[in-house]
């Protein structure tokens with residue numbers, strides 16, 4: 001009995017120690033290790049994810065959150081390797097922190113859209129509207145004196161980020177935005193999917209047609225063996241089966257087999273939606289084909 005108690009105590013001690021080793025925070029951002037040399041970074045008040053992948057020679061930061069805190073110093077506390085920053089797409093909850101970095105890579109077709117969000121004043125205005133009551137201490141903000149003149153670097157389909165013993169491939173997935181990209185960590189078979197999730201939004205002015213989105217998904221389903229986990233831009237990791245379901249959902253919409261329902265998003269933009277198994281696509285009914 002006594003040895004059992006000791007074992008249990010030891011077990012819980014290990015859990016506590018390993019949790020404290022895995023989670024790191026600067027009071028605003030929190031990083032959790034989700035794989036070898038791989039972290040998800042989150043900020044309070046919203047559910048968006050940034051990911052940090054470290055290779056032998058350099059590290060890749062996927063997305064830059066809302067841009068409210070000092071992301072640059074926080075990421076540097078996690079990795080000492082030279083940093084490459086890439087945006088999955090241009091929306092401000094993914095590009096907010098770009099202004100902290102001198103160079104940011106982005107899908108070639110999202111370049112023009114991303115430019116306004118390189119201005120920290122624009123970013124702060126948008127984020128304070130979106131995050132409403134969320135406040136951040138001045139000591140945790142990125143200092144105005146260090147704001148960069150960020151240069152956007154376009155990346156094309158199949159571009160390889162070579163991090164040293166770890167290659168990450170760009171896959172163009174036009175739909176949610178024209179320049180949306182997925183990032184495929186070839187060694188670890190993980191796919192970073194941005195805003196392509198269980199509920200995918202195609203109702204923005206800049207979103208492409210359901211038909212175009214289906215073509216994007218077909219391409220991914222053709223390389224199924226190359227990934228076994230999906231890490232989206234919001235929420236938890238996803239089963240790879242959702243990509244197939246999203247493609248089927250597009251097919252239902254295109255063939256008229258889905259009865260579209262009105263869809264109201266929490267950001268005040270509306271469309272119609274179709275649900276297939278566990279996924280929902282919300283889209284503009286005038287942009288099906």
Ligand SMILES: [Zn+2]
Nearest residue numbers: 089091176195
């Ligand atoms: Zn988005």
